[in-house]
Amino acid sequence: MQRGDAALRGLMLNALPAWERLTKALDRPDLLDLRGVVKLWEGANATEKATDALQTDHGPATTAPLNAAQLAAFNQALGTPVKAGVHFAGTAHITNPRDVLDTLLARFIAAGGTHLAARAVKITPETETVRVSTTQGDLTADRVVVACGVRSGGLLPDVAVPLVAERGYHVEWDHGGQWTLPNAVFEDRAVVVTRFGSRLRATSFVEFTRDASAPDPRKWERLEAHVRALGLPVASPFARWHGSRPTLPDYLPALGTFRHAPRIVAAYGHNHLGLTLGPVTADVLSAHILRGAPLPTAFSPDRFGLRSGSSK
Structure with missing residues (x-):
């Protein structure tokens, strides 16, 4: 428990600086209210x-x-x-969450990224790649980051993902x-x-x-x-909303690669801290994927074991 608290505290200490770097890189400091x-x-x-x-x-x-x-x-x-x-x-707080998403997507596409409007239904590790089955067909990639909130577990057939x-x-x-x-x-x-x-x-x-x-x-x-x-x-009039925050039993996110599938990277389980920890999560996972930087073991996506009946 103490290791988990220390690991989460480390992320939280860097959460606001990561947001400040991101909004500066986007040339949109107005997206962050520091009052x-x-x-x-x-x-x-x-x-x-x-x-x-x-x-x-x-x-x-x-x-x-x-x-x-x-x-x-x-x-x-x-x-x-x-x-x-x-x-x-x-x-701090974000002044317009929709504007953040739209700005990030526009910058991603401008940098050469591809946006596919589809629903992922399964992720399958293969020898040299990862296959993602979607409602618009199959895609393959060298690495796949699973950041699908409370529905992340349904994409990973072998690992236990006890999200609530x-x-x-x-x-x-x-x-x-x-x-x-x-x-x-x-x-x-x-x-x-x-x-x-x-x-x-x-x-x-x-x-x-x-x-x-x-x-x-x-x-x-x-x-x-x-x-x-x-x-x-x-x-x-009031507009009403409800949504499901993805929460794991120990209240810590799952971050990093899986032992049985090192080309699949977990980024889920942030509970009510998802928006807060978004940019710092991207920072630590980028360093992990590109440079092999270690992540706290408290965040290991393997910590809940495999699904019952899995032989991986």
Whole structure:
């Protein structure tokens, strides 16, 4: 467990620098908001909880209590007063996830890459190559990186991949130009509110379930109730979303090559840290593939063994 914690901490320490390098390489520093995040408390023991947060180790993030003017700015914007808050510096968020994906794809194609709109259904290691069977036919490659989230295990017939769908829910809406404050975590409600340009997003809840199971509409209804109770500016109907975060039993990602298939590279199981760890994962896997740089054994994709009945 300690080795796993240390390995994950190493990735997390380099997560923000990796994002900064990526957005700089893309000539899109606007994709990264470096203003940090604020945690807020509403209850009678708000000051005590904020003090506890200030005294807790938060890794590379640094903390400072909100002053009276900063608290007043939130209270002027909210319908429910908050009594204490802590600002976390050294953290960031993506300003537009869709723009990040579109920009990366455009740069990849411009660099000579090929984008195939298809669904992979099976990956088969061969003597000198790897064959990927897709809904648009078979492809072969020298190396294949499996970064398919919660569905990664279905592509790997021999290795055990005990991924579970850690489902998240959010609602998103237009704020009508009425929200300019930093991203906020309403700790008493376990609700996170993030600004993406003209939109706000509220998220909470975790469900451990199957990827194909139906979502629970009560989760969205509760989120929408929190948004209204907080008095956040709402200038449009709510858009509802749910998605499955890929989570392994030890809560660590699977990174690196497989012993039985060294041309296949794992990059899945990042749970709720997928966006955070995307660029640093690309950095460490590139070094691993191109230069043989070692990866922490805690991330080994072989650590759960082979599927029952496999003879590999």
